[in-house]
Structure formats: structure tokens, C-alpha cells
Amino acid sequence: MNNRVVITGLGIWGCLGKNLDEVKESLYTGKSGIGMDMERKAWGYRSGLTGIVEAPQLKGLLDRRARVGLSEEAEYAYMATIEAMKNAKMDMDWVEKNEVGILYGNDSSAKAVSEAIDTIRAKKDTTLLGSGSIFQSMNCTVTMNLSTIFKLKGINFTISAACASGSHSIGLGYLMIKWGLQKHIICGGAQEVNPFAFGSFDGLSAFSIRENDPTKASRPFDRDRDGLVPSGGAATVILEDYESAVKRGAPILAEVIGYGFSSNGDHISNSNVDGQVRSLNMALDGAGIKAADIDYINAHATSTPGGDRTEAQAIDMVFGETRPLVSSTKSMTGHECWMAGASEIVYSMLMMQNNFVAPNINFENPDEASAKLNIATKTTEKNIDVFLSNSFGFGGTNSSLIIKKIK
Amino acid sequence: MTQEEIISKINEFLVEEFEVDAEKIIATSNLRETLDLDSLDYVDLVVIIESNFGFKVVAEDFINIHTFQDFYDYVNRKVAEKATA
Numbered sequence: 001m002n003n004r005v006v007i008t009g010l011g012i013w014g015c016l017g018k019n020l021d022e023v024k025e026s027l028y029t030g031k032s033g034i035g036m037d038m039e040r041k042a043w044g045y046r047s048g049l050t051g052i053v054e055a056p057q058l059k060g061l062l063d064r065r066a067r068v069g070l071s072e073e074a075e076y077a078y079m080a081t082i083e084a085m086k087n088a089k090m091d092m093d094w095v096e097k098n099e100v101g102i103l104y105g106n107d108s109s110a111k112a113v114s115e116a117i118d119t120i121r122a123k124k125d126t127t128l129l130g131s132g133s134i135f136q137s138m139n140c141t142v143t144m145n146l147s148t149i150f151k152l153k154g155i156n157f158t159i160s161a162a163c164a165s166g167s168h169s170i171g172l173g174y175l176m177i178k179w180g181l182q183k184h185i186i187c188g189g190a191q192e193v194n195p196f197a198f199g200s201f202d203g204l205s206a207f208s209i210r211e212n213d214p215t216k217a218s219r220p221f222d223r224d225r226d227g228l229v230p231s232g233g234a235a236t237v238i239l240e241d242y243e244s245a246v247k248r249g250a251p252i253l254a255e256v257i258g259y260g261f262s263s264n265g266d267h268i269s270n271s272n273v274d275g276q277v278r279s280l281n282m283a284l285d286g287a288g289i290k291a292a293d294i295d296y297i298n299a300h301a302t303s304t305p306g307g308d309r310t311e312a313q314a315i316d317m318v319f320g321e322t323r324p325l326v327s328s329t330k331s332m333t334g335h336e337c338w339m340a341g342a343s344e345i346v347y348s349m350l351m352m353q354n355n356f357v358a359p360n361i362n363f364e365n366p367d368e369a370s371a372k373l374n375i376a377t378k379t380t381e382k383n384i385d386v387f388l389s390n391s392f393g394f395g396g397t398n399s400s401l402i403i404k405k406i407k
Numbered sequence: 408m409t410q411e412e413i414i415s416k417i418n419e420f421l422v423e424e425f426e427v428d429a430e431k432i433i434a435t436s437n438l439r440e441t442l443d444l445d446s447l448d449y450v451d452l453v454v455i456i457e458s459n460f461g462f463k464v465v466a467e468d469f470i471n472i473h474t475f476q477d478f479y480d481y482v483n484r485k486v487a488e489k490a491t492a
Binding site: 064068127128129132 | 424425426445447448450451453454457463
């Protein structure tokens with residue numbers, strides 16, 4: 001089987017906005033979603049910088065039984081998914097009568113786990129955790145809850161692959177549909193945003209400490225970058241096989257044409273040019289296109305000194321002759337971690353649909369590696385026919401997705 | 408805490424937490440059917456009782472609680488026992 005795989009729905013809830021329209025506006029104007037969380041400073045964090053994400057109000061949208069099992073990141077995922085299902089024209093009646101799956105990226109539920117342990121220690125009684133704790137605490141909190149809420153009957157599991165989780169969820173969804181195993185899959189990525197989630201990451205001195213100027217702190221590829229800014233929310237990307245999507249009258253937004261993946265086989269936290277190049281080339285080969293066909297690259301670049309340098313080198317190795325426009329939307333969002341691979345498909349899709357490339361804000365001076373890239377320093381009006389999105393994670397997991405406009 | 412205060416507090420958290428219409432809470436009505444309780448909901452009921460009245464319900468106690476009045480009487484009795492302990 002070699003089915004064509006198309007995107008029919010998008011949804012987003014994050015620090016750039018609570019829906020596609022708000023996020024499109026933020027991307028176009030280069031608005032940062034970064035601020036300070038003083039609670040983190042009280043907890044002993046090196047950095048209190050974070051993406052600022054509003055909590056959804058679910059009372060009235062969902063009944064009590066559905067709400068109590070939702071972790072913070074599952075709440076974001078619910079909001080992103082109802083937006084995506086609405087614009088994919090998937091109503092509950094249709095979903096109940098068809099085999100719709102879910103593959104979502106998530107790699108922690110630290111708040112739910114930590115609060116449960118605190119309660120057990122204080123009360124010495126596990127019953128007092130309540131019925132929702134288990135469903136909030138597991139890594140598959142998003143897929144187990146959303147599959148129940150939306151009565152999904154297809155493939156159903158969570159992808160945990162560090163900061164490439166969201167991207168691999170779309171990649172695996174793509175393969176499942178391409179190979180004829182599924183027709184409709186809700187893909188995406190979710191990331192909690194709270195002091196429980198990021199302490200160990202902060203402890204590695206991986207975060208920017210430019211606290212006096214939060215909106216300038218995330219500066220991927222810039223010479224003076226000093227670390228990433230943690231962030232989160234959720235993004236949903238609905239994939240379907242082309243024939244089924246046409247048959248049910250779904251909006252066809254774009255086509256997924258390539259998924260490359262690799263493992264570095266190297267250091268647990270340091271990135272690696274060879275692994276990234278293999279992922280990029282696999283995506284291009286699978287798509288059956290050349291480097292010159294890529295109009296825009298949404299880089300993984302998180303604003304860490306080492307990671308950005310490695311990615312700049314990898315992009316230069318593969319795209320050095322054609323030099324497509326590159327930007328890291330993490331300059332505005334911070335690093336959305338488990339969500340990032342999915343949200344950056346949503347951001348790039350919004351650019352493709354609206355003919356612009358969002359700026360890599362705070363890119364003021366290149367270093368030796370980034371000087372070789374064609375980085376979009378300001379919003380650039382541009383027709384995008386094909387884009388590529390990179391996601392790389394701890395443990396050396398790499399993912400590259402290629403999306404093409406439907407004409 | 409008087410019996411009236413206990414009943415008022417119970418009705419308040421049932422409306423708030425279990426989202427039941429206040430007018431459906433009738434002393435002689437069946438608690439499980441009115442609130443549409445499943446096994447998971449009973450766990451949450453234990454948590455709410457503990458946080459509101461400071462005692463832990465053991466699962467077996469629910470066996471003899473059928474109506475809202477049974478529930479009020481049970482909580483009232485346990486609160487009284489706690490006060491005299």
C-alpha cells in the first residue's frame with residue numbers, strides 16, 4: 001500500500017494563542033509568548049523564564065467524569081483537538097461510526113505524579129488520591145483520556161520520544177495511513193507547563209537566565225544565546241488518507257510526503273550532525289524530492305549553544321547549495337518540548353496557508369555555523385510549496401517531516 | 408456542626424462536585440441513581456467527605472447507604488463519633 005496522506009485538521013493551545021487565528025497573528029507579528037514564573041524562583045530554579053500558557057476552563061465543556069482524569073497537558077490537548085476536529089469537519093456522530101485513531105506525543109506528567117506522591121506522604125492513604133490521579137499520572141494521559149472522550153475506535157497509544165515526541169507521532173501516523181492500516185488519525189503533541197515538570201532540566205543549566213528581558217531570552221542561532229526557555233501547551237494535526245478525506249468532503253490542507261528518522265547512537269544529551277543529516281536525507285529520499293525543492297525549514301533550534309550549532313551544520317551539509325529560508329519559531333514560543341514537533345507543523349502550516357515565513361526573532365548576530373544559513377530575521381512574504389520541520393530529542397532521537405501544499 | 412449544617416454542606420458539594428441539580432436532591436431518593444455514581448465516583452466521594460468532614464469512609468460503609476437520608480445520617484453519626492472520641 002502507498003496511500004497519499006493528507007492533513008485535514010489543525011488545532012493549537014499555547015503561549016502564542018488559544019486558537020489558530022491568534023497564533024497566526026502572533027507568528028506574523030513576531031510576538032513572544034515568554035514571561036517569568038516567580039514560583040520557580042521560590043523553588044530554587046536557576047531560571048524562572050517560561051512560556052505563559054492560559055489554563056482552559058473546561059467546566060461546561062466536559063462532564064465531571066471526563067474532567068477529573070485530565071492532566072494539565074491533556075486539558076491543553078483536548079482544547080487543541082476540538083479545534084482540529086471542528087475544522088476537519090469531524091463531528092461526534094461521524095467519529096462514532098468510523099475507525100478514528102489517536103497517536104499523540106507526551107513524555108511526562110510530572111505535576112500529577114508529584115502531587116499524588118505528596119498526598120500519599122501527607123495522608124498515608126492512597127484512596128485519598130481520588131479517581132482521576134491514575135489517569136492524569138501516566139505518560140499516556142492524553143491518548144487514554146481523548147480516546148475515551150471522543151469515543152475513538154482506531155489505533156490508540158502515546159509516543160514518548162523526548163523533544164521529538166510530537167514529530168514522531170505525526171510520522172508514525174503518516175506511515176500507518178500510507179501503509180493502509182488506518183484511514184484517520186488524530187496526531188499531536190502535548191507539554192505540561194509547571195514547576196514540577198522542568199526542575200531536572202533547569203538543573204542541567206540548560207535554560208536561559210536572561211530574566212531581565214524575557215522576550216529576548218529565546219534567541220536560536222544568535223551568537224549570544226545562553227540557553228532555552230521551557231514552554232508548552234498542545235497541538236493537534238489530523239491525518240487522513242487522501243481518498244477517504246475526499247470522499248467525506250473534508251478540507252484538504254496539505255500532504256505529508258516525507259518522514260525521516262534516526263538515532264545518533266552517541267551522547268545522551270549532546271546532539272550529533274551525522275544523526276541529523278541521516279534524518280534529513282531519509283525524509284527527502286522518502287518524499288522523492290531534492291533539497292532544492294524545500295522552500296522553508298522550521299528548525300528545531302532551541303537556543304542552546306551546542307544544539308543550534310549542530311543543527312546549523314547539519315542543515316548546511318544538506319541544504320548548503322540551495323539555502324532555503326530557515327527560522328526557529330522557538331524564538332517566540334520557547335521550547336515546547338514534547339509538543340514542539342506537532343506545534344511546529346501547525347506553525348509552518350499557518351505560514352504555508354498565509355504565504356509568509358515567521359521571523360526568527362532575537363537573531364541579531366550569527367555565529368560561525370549559523371552564518372551559513374539563510375535565516376529569516378523578519379517576517380517574510382513568501383509562497384511556500386514545500387516545507388521541512390526538524391525535531392531532535394535527548395537520547396539522540398531525530399525526526400524530520402516534509403509537508404507539501406495541495407494544488 | 409448541627410445536622411442541618413451537615414446536610415447543607417453535603418448538598419453543596421454534591422451540586423458543586425457531582426454537578427447534580429439541587430432540586431433532584433430529595434432525602435428519600437436513591438443516592439447512586441440520582442448522582443449516576445460508578446465505582447470511580449465512590450472513590451471521589453470518599454475524598455470529598457474526608458476533606459469536608461475529616462473522617463475516612465471505608466468502602467463497606469456504602470453498602471448500607473441507599474438514599475440521601477441514609478447518607479446524611481451516616482455522615483452525621485460519624486461526625487458525632489469524631490466529636491466525642
